[in-house]
Amino acid sequence: MKHLLFLAHKVPHPPDKGERVRAHHQLLMLSRRFSVTLAALARGEEEERAALELGDKCRVIVERLRLPMLGAAAALATGRSATEGYFASRRLLRRILAAHEARAFDVLFAYCSSVLPLAAHLPDVPAVMDFVDVDSEKWLNFGGNCRGPARLLYNIEGRRVRKLEKRAIAHCRRVFCVSAGEAANSPHVGIHALGNGVDVEYFAPRSDPIDHHDIVFTGTMDYLPNRQAVCWFARNVWPRLKSRFADLTFHVVGRNPARDVQVLSHIDGIVMTGTVDDVRPYIARASVAVAPMRLGRGVQNKILEAMAMAKPVVATRAALESLEIAAGHEALCADEPAQWIDLIAGLLDHPEQCAGIGMRARRRVEESFSWSARLEPLMEACMLAAGDAPHGCSMPCGEKRA
Structure with missing residues (x-):
């Protein structure tokens, strides 16, 4: 087996939040064809233990982040992005280089542009990278929606991360991001789409009793796009829905709710x-899942998970644009408050419509969103980079921005 270095800025386990789900399934898939060494940064003892649980799939090199905020500040002060300083780790780099000396890596897979400074120390190892989101655009988008010092810092970070992304594209054999829409909206040329999947066996329909007057949102609740989405929904949609359905509940399910969410x-x-x-019990009990995202263009795992559990999803155009699904048939699209109110009220008034959209959503993810099918272009790209081309393939698949 060829030797692959899986370089990640966060431990890709357990697959219980968006940023870990994709990396976790990538690691599992690549371990089928490569001897994998995982090199990752942990934020504490719990993440270090989680990394070691992957020992049956790969060799694990894990180091704890040390004074990341100080590193970020130092990087900003010297003209680099905060991202580069935050994820810098000399200890991890030394262990990676020692592992390479003991048994050379044939290919390097880098998860997110933030690990490029580490990858650059192995210039002779062919590299493949997954941006996931084009982070420069995300930071600039955040800046456009903030005021004061936050706006300035987000804009500086966006411009500097854009330079980092350009270096990554020049350095790597192939660069992926989460969707064709994400690639098309970025300023970069040469990015290929690699869509997310969903574990259709884990997120399967359940027989739990449904509360026909319950709405659910799932997501990490200290993440700005999730915070903004829930707060916008609570201010602009919820009051009129609640006045119409007195027993209606809205469950916000997710860790680390920020103060503006807690209130x-x-x-x-x-x-x-x-x-x-x-x-899953919260999704199963709900009659409708919502994704009122205003920021961010990446694939929303929360949408795929709810669809896999045969739930009707109402989401913004921004949340749906990265998914190849039929709006109005497999999910519902709303942007303005009146649209949200009308669509959700219609679903609550007509449970049979909920069931119909939910079943069509389930069929769609079964047909098109298995992880093995979605990640095949990544496997092909890594095999080609390692000099082990898959049969009949001269170039990895994936949708490229012209």
Whole structure:
């Protein structure tokens, strides 16, 4: 087996939040054809233990982040992005170089542009990278929606990360991002789409009793796009829905709710769960799942997971644009408050419509969103970079921005 270095800025396990889900399935798939060494950064003892749980799939090199905020500040002060300083680790680099000396890596897979400074120390190892999101655009988007010092810092970070991304594209044999829409909206040429999947066996329809007057949102609740989405929904949609359906509840399911999210629990009918062991019971009980995202263009795992559990999803155009699904048939699209209210009320008034959209959504993810099918272009790219081309393939698949 060829030797692959899987370089990640975060431990890709357990697959219980968006940024870990994709990396986790990539690691599992690549371990089928490569001898994999995982090199990752951990944020504490819990993440270090989680990394070691992957020992049956790969060799694990894990180092704890040390003074990341100080590193970020130092990087900003010297003209680099905060991202580069935040994820810098001399200890991890030394262990990577020692592993390479002991047994040379044939190919390097880098998860996110933030690990490029580490990857650059192995210039002779062919590299493949997954941006996931084009982070420069995300930071600039955040800057456009903030004021004061935050706006300035986000804009500086966006411009500097854009330079980092350009270096990554020049350095790597192939660069992926999460969707064709993400690639098309970026300023870079040469990025290929690699869509997300969903574990259709884990997120399967359940027989739990459905509360026909329950709405659910799932996501990490200290992440700005999720915070903004829930706060916008609570201010602009929830009051009129609640006045129409007196027993309606809105469950916000996710870890680390920020202060602006926590205060929503004082609103009648809104329930903040905080961290839960398993989101599936909350999705199963709900009649409608919502994704009112205003920021971010990446594939929303929350949408695929709800669809896999045969739930009707109402989402913004921004949240749906990276998914190849039929809006109005397999999910519903709303942007303005009146649209949200009308669509959700229609679903709550007509449970049979909920069931119909949910079943079509389930069929769609079964047909098109398995992880093995979605990640095949990554496997092909890594095999080609390692000099082990798959049969009949001269170039990895994937949708490229012209």
